[in-house]
Amino acid sequence: MAEPVAGTVLGGARMTDRILVPFAGPGAGVGGLTWGQRKVWTLMQQAGTSMSMGGAVPVTDGRTVRDLAAELRFFLSRYASMRARIRTGADGALIQEVSGSGQAELGILDVPDDGDPDRAAKALADQWEATPFDHAEEWPIRMAAVRSRGVVTHAVVAISHVATDGGGIAVMLRELGERDPVTGEPAKPASALGPLELAAQQRTPSVRRQNDFSLRHWERLLRTAGPRRFGPPVDRGEPRYLRGAFESRALQLASKAVAARLGVSTGSVLLAGYAVAVARLTGITPALVQVVVGNRFRPGLADVSHPLSVNGLFLVEVADASFDEVVDRTQRASALCSKYAYYDPAELEQLRARIGRERGAEVELSCLFNDRRIGVGVEPPAPAPSRQELEAARAGSELRWGEPFPRYQDTLMIQVGTAADTVELEIHVDTHHVSVDEVRALMLDLEALVLAAASDPGLPTGVRPTPAESAVSAAAGSAVSPG
Incomplete structure (x- = not known):
């Protein structure tokens, strides 16, 4: 040296x-x-x-x-x-x-x-x-x-x-x-x-076929979903683009309880909760979310150090269902989301533009979810915490706002942090589309929803189908992509 x-x-x-x-x-x-x-x-x-x-x-x-x-x-x-x-x-x-x-x-x-x-x-x-x-x-x-x-x-x-x-x-x-x-x-x-x-491998015929399968999956969902995720923008002044953090020990306990009951991961529970909470806030269903997929589960890519994460597309119907049903749908929709999250990003943008021209409106994809935890598996069976324990933990929940962004491209993104004993949700938001008060309401609703579901397997989501989308809602969460 x-x-x-x-x-x-x-x-x-x-x-x-x-x-x-x-x-x-x-x-x-x-x-x-x-x-x-x-x-x-x-x-x-x-x-x-x-x-x-x-x-x-x-x-x-x-x-x-x-x-x-x-x-x-x-x-x-x-x-x-x-x-x-x-x-x-x-x-x-x-x-x-x-x-x-x-x-x-x-x-x-x-x-x-x-x-x-x-x-x-x-x-x-x-x-x-x-x-x-x-x-x-x-x-x-x-x-x-x-x-x-x-x-x-x-x-x-x-x-x-x-x-x-x-x-x-x-x-x-x-x-x-x-x-x-x-x-x-x-x-x-x-x-x-x-x-x-x-x-070089991504230019080979076999990987190009994977790209084609992925784009067909995206096309099906882009043609199924309604064009909007949020309402029209409202000028709420500056700073426009904010970052925040919601920390909830209660959400950690409740998500583990629901996951253990259903034999799934807490990631599925949190994603399902986010989808329901956004639908309850906006009144728009089915829920269409871009989910960050790591791609290191693919053969030969486990030890790659350079970037592999890209956005997958996740569509789930949250209306007229129990929360447990939405978690089950989330499991299946997430599997498809991950399977078809390996594609040429330039070709995806071309596809989105073409579908936007054909539909007469670009499909908004500005609602995102990123679980940054690695290796989160199926939650093992365990006794559910008492309602008193959950409420006591809930008293310590906190939403904090940090330094604003100079600019931000999407409307709302939630990232699950890596803390082991609490749920940390990092929030990126365009406040001209989702206000600070709406973000607070969204976080508290997500927490309350999962806490209630921890002790009630039949808890309804309370979401009704968006009228304009009711004809296509049956396709969300149940259709299977080719490939």
């Missing part, structure tokens, strides 16, 4: 020192982007950010600057997407160039003896999140060690979303922890497809 070099600027932030980290790895070459990378790139351009992943992580195990440099070397050497630069080719299409070797910088940020390393680490993480990557010139990973009185207190990491996603981060952290404790070498050779290999 190289010796420290005098201060530098890394990702727009001034460092005290740096260490140059050489790396080398397989998968070098030039080619197109994968479907997942292309989807993320489009979202990044719309948002005006790199949608970076990471943050400031306290170091409490005695790791040194050299240890963090070894971790950075591991990431860059093992994962080809960390060595990819993206630019526009001669034909105007995006290409990525994966380098076989090179060097990166581990920044070192020394905090004055009377300074606050927690605050310094968070400030650096915030600055990196707000500073887009230069993908044509910069490696898509930034990493720094924050030091106080000569001791590393935090590691700060930012990775561009075009280089990884939540599932990819999980792969990277798992394989980092599996390294040989003496040599620091990987426990096993890398077997996952790099981005250039996967992009």
Whole structure:
């Protein structure tokens, strides 16, 4: 490992020192982007950010600057997407160039003896999140060690979303922890497809057939659903685009109880609850939701680090049914959603535009759901909590609002956080379509619905079919796609 070099600027932030980290790895070459990378790139351009992943992580195990440099070397050497630069080719299409070797910088940020390393680490993480990557010139990973009185207190990491996603981060952290404790070498050779290999695979006939099956599924649902998810916009001033967080221990207990009774995952219960709550808020049925699908369940993709997550399309009828029935329909509709969430994003946009022209109105797809938890399986049988226990937990539920977005492309998105002992719902909302008061009502209704369902298997949703959609509602949640 190289010796420290005098201060530098890394990702727009001034460092005290740096260490140059050489790396080398397989998968070098030039080619197109994968479907997942292309989807993320489009979202990044719309948002005006790199949608970076990471943050400031306290170091409490005695790791040194050299240890963090070894971790950075591991990431860059093992994962080809960390060595990819993206630019526009001669034909105007995006290409990525994966380098076989090179060097990166581990920044070192020394905090004055009377300074606050927690605050310094968070400030650096915030600055990196707000500073887009230069993908044509910069490696898509930034990493720094924050030091106080000569001791590393935090590691700060930012990775561009075009280089990884939540599932990819999980792969990277798992394989980092599996390294040989003496040599620091990987426990096993890398077997996952790099981005250039996967992009080439996605051009093969067999994968193109999967693309065709997926697009047929989307077409069926886009022709089944009504065109609107929410009402017309209302100018409610600024800030327009907000992010919030709803935390509910009661929702955790109740969703586990319903899931255990039905032999499903809590993810199915929360998605069903979200679909019902949105329908009760808007009066629009069937519920049509874009659900983020990780795609690492597909053969050969379990250990891929670069982005695989794309949106699947989920349609379920929530009217004239019990909540348990909606959960059952959600199970079946989710399976189809995941099965057909592997497609060329450019061809999907062409399909959406064509259907919009033929129907005379574009089908709005601005209601989204993303369960960020990984490996959530069927809930095992367990005694249901008492109503008193649920109500006591409910007293601690809280909705908080954070920093607004400068811009946001969709109307409403709910993300399930990774906390183990509570349900954390991160909310992204366009308040010109869904007001702050409506968001609050939606969260409380979702919570109340699942709490009531925990003790009442026959609980009705209380939703009536949208009159204009009643003729097609029977198709939602019951039709099976070809393929």
